[in-house]
Amino acid sequence: MIPIAKPSVGEDEAIAAAEVIRSGMLASGQEVTKFETAFSRFIGSNHSIATSSGTSALHTALLSAGINAGDEVILPAFTFIATATSISMCNASPVIADVDDTFYCINPESVLEQITPKTRAIIPVHLFGQSCDLEPLRQICEDHCLTLIEDCAQAHGARYHGNTVGTFGMAGCFSFYPTKNMTTGEGGMITAHDEAFARRARLLINHGQEIKYTHIMIGYNYRLTNIGAAIGRIQLKKLPDLNKMRTENAEFYQTHINRAGIICPTIRPGCEHVFHQYAIRILPECDLSRDDLIQALSRAGIGTAIHYPTPVHKQPVYQGRIKGDEAPVSTRLANEILSIPVWPGLSTEELSYICQTINEAE
Ligand SMILES: Cc1ncc(COP(=O)(O)O)c(C=O)c1O
Numbered sequence: 001m002i003p004i005a006k007p008s009v010g011e012d013e014a015i016a017a018a019e020v021i022r023s024g025m026l027a028s029g030q031e032v033t034k035f036e037t038a039f040s041r042f043i044g045s046n047h048s049i050a051t052s053s054g055t056s057a058l059h060t061a062l063l064s065a066g067i068n069a070g071d072e073v074i075l076p077a078f079t080f081i082a083t084a085t086s087i088s089m090c091n092a093s094p095v096i097a098d099v100d101d102t103f104y105c106i107n108p109e110s111v112l113e114q115i116t117p118k119t120r121a122i123i124p125v126h127l128f129g130q131s132c133d134l135e136p137l138r139q140i141c142e143d144h145c146l147t148l149i150e151d152c153a154q155a156h157g158a159r160y161h162g163n164t165v166g167t168f169g170m171a172g173c174f175s176f177y178p179t180k181n182m183t184t185g186e187g188g189m190i191t192a193h194d195e196a197f198a199r200r201a202r203l204l205i206n207h208g209q210e211i212k213y214t215h216i217m218i219g220y221n222y223r224l225t226n227i228g229a230a231i232g233r234i235q236l237k238k239l240p241d242l243n244k245m246r247t248e249n250a251e252f253y254q255t256h257i258n259r260a261g262i263i264c265p266t267i268r269p270g271c272e273h274v275f276h277q278y279a280i281r282i283l284p285e286c287d288l289s290r291d292d293l294i295q296a297l298s299r300a301g302i303g304t305a306i307h308y309p310t311p312v313h314k315q316p317v318y319q320g321r322i323k324g325d326e327a328p329v330s331t332r333l334a335n336e337i338l339s340i341p342v343w344p345g346l347s348t349e350e351l352s353y354i355c356q357t358i359n360e361a362e
Contacts (some may be wrong), residue, residue, distance in 0.1 A: 002350055004303035006343045008232065008242050016230040028206075028223040034228035036189070037256055038236055042157075043166045045191035047198035050224035050232075051205055054153040054175025057188035058086035061171040062121065064200040065147045065233040067092045071120040075151075076106040077311040077327035083151050084312045084322075094323025095119070096313045099158075102266050104128065104279070104294070104333060108136040110325050121147040126155035126165050127278035128307070128339075129181065129246070130268060134160045134168045141169070149173065153188075154276035157243050158179040161270045166191040169199075170283070176228070181243060181276055182235035184228035195268055214356040223234075245344035246275040249351060253278055253340070256355035261286025277307055278342035280358075281333070288361055296361035297340070302354055305339045 020031060028050070036048040051057040067073060069091035075083045077096045087094040097110040106124045109313050122141060124132035134150075141148045148169030152158075156174060158165045166172025170211045176187035192198045203210060207249075208219030235242075250273070263281040284292040297304050311330040313322045340354060 001301045002303060002354065004305045004341055004342050005337060006345065007178040007183050008344050009280065010233070012234045013231045015236050018229045020226045022349075023145065025226055027225055028188070028229075029226050029327070031226035031233070032224050035224075035232045035236070038233060039189055040191065042236060042239070043164050043191050044174065045167055045172070045193060047192045048194070049190040049192070049198060049201045049205060050229060051188040051190060051222045052224060053186050053222075054173060054177065054188040055082040056205070056220065056222035057173035057175070057190045058082060058123070058149070058151065060201050060204045060220070061149050061173050061190050062086060062090045062092070063204055064197050065121060065149065067120055067147075067171055072116060072118040072323070073121045073123060074111050074114050074119060074324075075123045075312070075315050076125050076127075077325065077330035078104060078308065079127065079151070079312060080153070080308065081312065081315060081317075082153075083123055083125055084318065092120070093118075094312070094318070094322055096322060096327055098327040098329050099323045099333070100150065101329050103130055103268050104134040105130065105217075106137070107329070108133060109138060110327075111137065111140055114324055115144055115146075119144065119146060121149055123149050123151050125151040125153075126158055128265070128279050129155050129158055129274040130265070131155065131158050131160035131165050131271045132335055133268070134165075138168060145318050152191075154180065155274060157239055157272075158274045159272035167193070170194065170197060176232060177330065177332055177361040181246070182232065182239045183264075184224060184232040184235070187224045187228045187232060199308045199342065242344045243274045246342055249344075249346055250275045250278055250341045251340075252348070252351045253280075256352065257357045257358055259286065259288075262358065274341050277339040279307060279337050279339050280336060281336045283336060293338065293358065293361055297354075297357055300353070300357045303341060303355060306334075306337060307339050309334055
């Protein structure tokens with residue numbers, strides 16, 4: 001069986017985690033501080049604040065930016081649900097923008113159409129490891145006094161015209177869930193340039209305290225553990241190589257998948273994609289339906305996944321209760337997209353076998 005995802009963790013991570021366990025300092029401490037420092041250096045941010053998950057990173061970043069009840073925050077319809085629920089967790093209203101048909105990221109024109117006097121922020125999602133078109137989004141934020149919070153959960157190390165994602169807005173929010181480009185088990189990170197913003201974020205993730213047992217605001221326990229951070233430090237060192245392997249796998253697919261009606265991902269010119277997912281698109285004119293292809297791959301022992309089968313505004317929790325674009329592109333993508341394995345460590349034989357199965361499936 002070739003699984004859809006496989007975390008690249010091994011003996012190095014096991015040793016690092018074991019050392020923390022032996023030290024007895026399991027909760028957030030020195031390891032977390034070292035991980036944050038290394039992450040800032042890697043991303044190019046002034047501050048990094050480690051969190052318990054990507055979702056808690058998003059929630060904390062929104063709260064730190066002052067997002068509150070009555071505010072509207074624009075996000076793409078085509079994303080994982082946490083981008084939207086983190087807005088709802090602030091009692092603010094998520095507002096849907098559509099994505100573009102080529103790169104599957106939030107469409108700045110659709111964003112512009114959704115801006116109202118209540119709009120306070122935009123959360124572009126660097127989907128599948130590819131940067132959004134950040135320059136127009138930054139311009140929109142500047143023109144309309146909006147906060148830009150990048151959802152980098154799927155894009156550790158991706159670049160937009162030379163700069164790493166997570167450095168363009170008020171904050172970048174990363175996830176370290178095991179299927180991501182790097183992992184801490186569960187975990188997340190907020191990157192930021194602004195000192196006051198970073199201070200608020202640190203308070204929020206730690207019960208609103210800087211001095212132990214003196215609580216100056218309502219906060220949460222959103223801390224990362226030392227065990228997670230020790231794993232994360234090793235993973236961060238490996239990340240450039242891991243991303244390179246994903247990119248090489250993607251290049252292999254690009255040259256070897258050749259079935260009519262199947263589209264491979266398009267890389268935004270001047271940008272570096274890190275292929276968190278390799279999402280092919282099965283167009284209606286393909287002689288095989290997506291369901292039949294999934295079945296054929298499954299029979300051949302190849303795992304696949306649909307990221308995501310339902311756009312945010314059609315999820316039961318939001319359907320009929322969310323403002324925004326009808327998002328026809330997102331709806332079409334939800335019906336056509338299919339992720340195939342792209343994790344580091346896939347052999348050339350496995351990649352060839354996957355391509356052959358896709359090209360020849362009946
Ligand atoms: C785009 C996006 N945003 C946010 C998240 C939330 O991250 P986590 O699962 O670490 O809470 C994820 C993770 O799956 C994601 O893919």
